Amino acid sequence: MEIGVTFCRWIDSYIFIVTAFNALTVKSKQPTPNPNGIVLDDEAAVQRFSTAITYQTISYEDRTKFDFDEFDKFITFLQESYPTVHEQLELEKINGYALVYKWTGSDSTKKPIGLASHYDVVPVLDGTEGNWEQGPFTGAIEDGIIWGRGTLDDKIGVIGILEALEKLLTEGYEPNRDMYFMFGFDEEIGGEEGAKAIAETLKARGVTFDFVLDEGGAIVENMVPGVEKPVGVVGISEKGSATVELTIEGSGGHSSQPKNHTNIGRIANAIAKLEDTQFKGDLRGPGEDLFEFVAPEMNVGMKYVFANKFIFEPIIENILLKQPASAALIRTTIAPTIFHAGEQSNVLPEKASAIINLRLMPGDSLDYVKNFIEETISDDDIKVTITGREASKVSSIDGWQFKAIQQAARNVNTEAVIAPYLMVAGSDAKHYDHVSDNTYRFLPVQITSEDLNRMHGTNEHVSIENYLNAIRFYIEIIKESNK
Numbered sequence: 001m002e003i004g005v006t007f008c009r010w011i012d013s014y015i016f017i018v019t020a021f022n023a024l025t026v027k028s029k030q031p032t033p034n035p036n037g038i039v040l041d042d043e044a045a046v047q048r049f050s051t052a053i054t055y056q057t058i059s060y061e062d063r064t065k066f067d068f069d070e071f072d073k074f075i076t077f078l079q080e081s082y083p084t085v086h087e088q089l090e091l092e093k094i095n096g097y098a099l100v101y102k103w104t105g106s107d108s109t110k111k112p113i114g115l116a117s118h119y120d121v122v123p124v125l126d127g128t129e130g131n132w133e134q135g136p137f138t139g140a141i142e143d144g145i146i147w148g149r150g151t152l153d154d155k156i157g158v159i160g161i162l163e164a165l166e167k168l169l170t171e172g173y174e175p176n177r178d179m180y181f182m183f184g185f186d187e188e189i190g191g192e193e194g195a196k197a198i199a200e201t202l203k204a205r206g207v208t209f210d211f212v213l214d215e216g217g218a219i220v221e222n223m224v225p226g227v228e229k230p231v232g233v234v235g236i237s238e239k240g241s242a243t244v245e246l247t248i249e250g251s252g253g254h255s256s257q258p259k260n261h262t263n264i265g266r267i268a269n270a271i272a273k274l275e276d277t278q279f280k281g282d283l284r285g286p287g288e289d290l291f292e293f294v295a296p297e298m299n300v301g302m303k304y305v306f307a308n309k310f311i312f313e314p315i316i317e318n319i320l321l322k323q324p325a326s327a328a329l330i331r332t333t334i335a336p337t338i339f340h341a342g343e344q345s346n347v348l349p350e351k352a353s354a355i356i357n358l359r360l361m362p363g364d365s366l367d368y369v370k371n372f373i374e375e376t377i378s379d380d381d382i383k384v385t386i387t388g389r390e391a392s393k394v395s396s397i398d399g400w401q402f403k404a405i406q407q408a409a410r411n412v413n414t415e416a417v418i419a420p421y422l423m424v425a426g427s428d429a430k431h432y433d434h435v436s437d438n439t440y441r442f443l444p445v446q447i448t449s450e451d452l453n454r455m456h457g458t459n460e461h462v463s464i465e466n467y468l469n470a471i472r473f474y475i476e477i478i479k480e481s482n483k
């Protein structure tokens with residue numbers, strides 16, 4: 001008994017010493033910023049961006065609704081606004097509107113780098129135009145803010161990159177590796193004719209990239225509890241997306257003599273079981289990487305918890321699973337979206353079906369997901385079919401490529417913590433996975449979570465400071481990649 005108590009005391013203090021040591025020795029994974037104070041012609045750059053917003057380059061699910069006049073005018077505007085780029089870089093148009101600029105480097109033994117973006121924008125929902133403080137296609141500039149569709153998603157990428165190129169070319173800068181700048185025109189409806197076609201064309205020519213950087217995460221304020229600094233998240237993978245259909249058929253009949261379990265009841269029961277069970281949350285892969293990068297920047301309490309993940313992992317996972325946004329980072333999600341059954345109030349339907357949308361973690365294959373669903377619902381009469389795509393591959397965070405992005409971002413936003421993460425939404429980047437060893441997803445602007453909602457909603461805007469910093473970031477990343 002006595003010995004037991006002493007041993008327990010000893011083991012308690014041992015655990016305390018080890019865990020405290022872990023917390024104290026957590027080292028920052030952030031490179032030291034090296035601000036270069038890049039000077040831009042602010043006013044002219046802002047004016048060009050404002051004009052770029054006025055072209056209604058809108059993507060519609062129904063491709064016949066595209067107004068290609070606007071796209072043509074936008075391309076002409078680019079040619080007139082960035083004369084040096086168009087004089088010195090090769091421009092190729094794929095499917096008429098996907099733009100690929102190539103800057104040839106001095107050393108052909110090095111693998112090229114790609115910077116990607118898109119210039120199509122989502123429509124403004126009918127009836128919401130009046131809710132905008134400034135018209136969505138005015139490019140209005142007021143009180144240090146530029147307004148309109150595309151200011152965040154993602155004309156800022158296209159214009160930011162071209163501004164950076166025009167400046168570097170004018171200054172006589174020469175890259176040592178080939179650089180490609182790739183701008184899609186249908187990202188918002190899947191990128192089939194834009195980014196996908198660009199990737200296929202380059203693949204056929206044998207081009208493979210060291211890395212491609214596309215839009216994705218941003219520098220978000222108050223993103224991670226316990227971290228006071230803004231956190232810039234760079235997507236190193238994006239989740240897969242699958243559609244599952246559950247169907248049951250047979251034995252309809254009159255509603256006056258129902259069986260205890262009808263078709264509707266059985267499908268409903270299957271969904272209830274899936275929602276109760278859920279895929280297991282597991283802090284691994286890009287989700288785990290995020291915390292490894294932010295833990296050293298946390299306040300002491302949180303640092304202690306994350307530094308000792310081997311003890312606290314179940315607690316951390318439970319905390320993350322409480323909020324849908326953080327739960328999505330650590331598990332495959334289940335979202336029932338459509339239910340079909342029945343036509344008449346006094347007839348039992350012969351068939352019932354439901355559609356579930358799932359977002360897949362890297363490592364959870366379509367087969368695995370289908371098996372999990374079949375086992376969970378355990379009803380042999382319900383047919384389960386699955387279609388979709390698995391998560392993208394996970395890009396490296398150990399090589400120079402990720403570090404170059406971190407360095408470039410911190411040279412401009414010196415306070416920001418730059419960390420890898422898992423993107424839960426889709427982007428054009430998945431197409432570039434086929435031609436690139438690494439694909440990163442990052443938009444170099446510092447925003448709030450409110451701004452994120454504005455991206456496809458009302459009042460999309462960006463501060464002038466953010467826009468100018470985006471240009472600076474693209475200059476930095478080109479230089480970092482050519483060291």
Ligand SMILES: [Zn+2]
Nearest residue numbers: 153154187215
């Ligand atoms: Zn976008």
